[in-house]
Amino acid sequence: MQIKHAGCYRVAVVMVLGMLACHTNTRPPVPGWPEHFGFGKTATARQIDSLNISIAPDGKGLPAGSGNAVAGKAIYLAKCAACHGETGAEPTPNRLVATLHDTARTKTIGNYWPYATTVFDYIRRAMPFNAPGSLTDEEVYSLTAFLLYRNEIISDTLQLNAVNLPLIEMPARKYYVNDDRHGGNEVK
Amino acid sequence: MMEDKNKPAKKIPRRTMLRAAAVSAAAALMGAARVQRAPGAGVLTDTAMGKTPYADPTRITGTLPGKLGTRSPFEQPEKKPSDISSRTPLQELYGIITPSDLHFERSHAGVPLIHPDKYELLIHGMVERPMIFTLRDLKRFPAVSRIAFIECSGNFRSGKETMTPQEICGLTSQSEWTGVMLSTLFREVGVHPKATWFLAEGSDAAVMTRSIPVEKGWKDAMIAYGQNGEAIRPEQGYPARLFLPGWEGNTNVKWIRRIELSDQPFMTREETSKYTETIRDHKIRQFSFDMDARSIITYPSFPQQVEKGWIEIRGIAWSGRGKIDSVDISTDAGKHWAKAVLQEPVMDKAHTCFRYLWYWDGKPTEIMSLAVDDTGYRQPTLKQLVEARGTDMGGYHVNPVTAWVLKADGTVLFKPEKWK
Incomplete structure (x- = not known):
């Protein structure tokens, strides 16, 4: 389909x-x-x-397949936890999990990433660090679901796919503004 | 300021490489009894090795012509590497061109090995004719050369007095870049007039991507394959990279393999979760492309030692928005300012040398430089930046006036300022 x-x-x-x-x-x-x-x-x-592996924020380019957080957790523990911690919320420089209300200053998917499609795109193109490009699309959907679930953005039962992934509203999206520096005699 | 990654797999080869480099450097020095430079004829002195004396160079035939030039064994400028980047030794350079092997490095999954015969650049998306160009194809198009800097936007470190210009802001370097204008390729493929963005994608292991406004592509973007007269270095994107004069380093995608024209930005990881900065009211500023004007005094600076008397204050200034208009110097901690002399050529979006002759009376003081570009932008103090962006300001595009403290004993120390 x-x-x-x-x-x-x-x-x-x-x-x-x-x-x-x-x-x-x-x-x-x-x-x-x-x-x-x-x-x-x-x-x-x-x-x-x-x-062409581009994925646009409106979902254009997302492949077939799907995955959920339960399946994602197993893959995460096997292939991601070594750098990102068992839960993703450990205070490492590679922390992935923290909500807007968390006191953590680290930028994470939950408190900083403006588009859910980016999570899929980045995992697929660059992760895991020691074997980039080795994950199947199903695995990437599952990992994306797991990380969105851990950041309290989706439920652990949602079957993530090309249709519903771009519809997810990310908590930090509302904070993003375009660069307003234009040179001249002002500091911005 | 920039992400850290655990790269256990990468660390070992780097150390191995360094060890190998150290061994070959030592070997070179062992054989350097016939070095051609002497501090004083006939005077026995320690060589760069430490204790090896060498004889009067006028009495020993020197090294014969060879295939590759070498640095004097007495000159050992080095980049300063971390796991994710390596910094240019600004305080050890002269003029405006960064030697290619000292150009700063930043990569997201290491430097790839790309065979020039296998290299291809695909341009597709909102174009009339999607096309693939080999390296040979790219070199057949009309070529252009341009001297300009590339600076990482995460280029400010602070925190202690014993920091060199390299450690504070060594993620800026300058080369003469040669290549084909992207506008030439845009004409060749017929970019659709409704295309507003293009994706630039590298062929490194991070397949790193950035979205760039098409207008920049038409204006002055280049696909560069030459650097300082030779093929671009692997660390700088061999065999070809995107070069966007004046724009933050990360957008100058190295090892470029694909350009996709689109009517929207792709919101890649590097333009959302990275290379964006928090400003006032919890806002996150995105697509901050232009590098604002900046300067740094490279002499005197830490760890140099100075003496009372005449000192020529030297440094570089640059702006991603245009030419450097002037550089103001203060030798009394910012109370009075005077204009430095700018060394020609003063070029658009290029490192520019400045000099200021000063008589130091030996009393403790602070010296600093402030760059002004031709848009009228004045390099801000850290305080002004924090006032404008708030105490939670992010680490990108931080370009403050940098002060050096001169102690009575001639010691020069960086003056770190509190930020958060």
Whole structure:
């Protein structure tokens, strides 16, 4: 289901872009330069798919599969606890668990991360530190569920998937603002 | 300020490497009886090894021409590594170019080994023609060179008097970068006008990613493959990296393998849980790209020793927003200020050398520098930063005026200030 859905979406995006391309131009060419140098090769859909692991905060890019906190706990203990502590709330520099109301000053998923999709994306691309890229999508969903559960954001029974993960509201999201420094004679 | 990671697996190779480097350095010195530099002709003195005397260099044939140059065995500037970064010895450098092997390092899962023949850069997403460029392809496009700094935004350490410029703010370095403008590649793939962001992804073990506004890509972004006249160093992103002049180091994604054009930022880990800073009212400031103006006096600084009399105060100043307009110097703990001389070239978004000739009467005092850039921004004091951002301010983009205390005995000490 998920794969089909993603595929349809991709086709739709390509169509929309194709239509818009007819009406639009990018930037003016550099005088004396050709419109295209012709260096490089067109990327095939297969080549793009093999590299494209992006996940957007609206969930675009999330793979099929699902997982829950119970399954996640077992994986966490086996593959993550060595650096992050048995519960994730230990006072290590790699602490992952603390709610907004916790007195801990460490930045954690519960008190600092603004998007739940980022948890999935980061675990999948970079963890565990000694074997990055080794987890299955199911394992990543399970670990994400476990960490969100431990941070009191979801229940331990929620089966996390591509549909409900981006809908999760993260506690710290409301604090995020865009950079307002602009140079000039002010300190911000 | 920056995350710590337990990296037991990485520590061993690093130590092993250091040991190997120490052994080869010692071997080089053993064979350095014919070094070509002498402090005084015919005078026997200890060499850099400590106790090995060497003879009058005018009476011994020197080292013959070789394939690679060497540093004098008497000059041993070194980066200062931690588990996650390594710092440039600012206090040991001259001029504005950081020797490539002393350029600061920051990586999130170590330095990858990438074969240049296997390297590919994919550009896709909201483009007319998704394309793959090999390293050879990238080098065929019109090239550009530019001298500019790269600075990590987590570049302020404090806490004790015995800290060097390297320890306080050694996560800034400058190179001449050569590569292809990203705008050239954007034209080649036909970036959609509604694309507002692009994702830059590295091919290190962290597959590190940042979202960058497309406008920066059109303006002055580069895919750099050259550094100071040679191929970019592995620690700096070999064979190719993103180079965003003036923007926080982390956005200059190294070992870049993929650029995806989009109409929204991806909210990656590095632009949410890291490289954001808490400011007043519990707010968290995000996408703080520009590096604000800053300066540091590198002479005199800890651990140097000075004498009463003429002292040329020296240092570097830089701004991610433009050129350095001026550097003000105080030699009386901030009561009076005078303008330093700026060494040409004064370049956009580049380290700029400043100098100020001063006669020290030998009385204890504090010296400090304050950079002003061409937007009119004045480098703030730590107090001003805390006033603006609150006592809970985060560790990124902290660029305070830095003071050195000169003691009557000529000792120079950093002046750490309380922050929290």
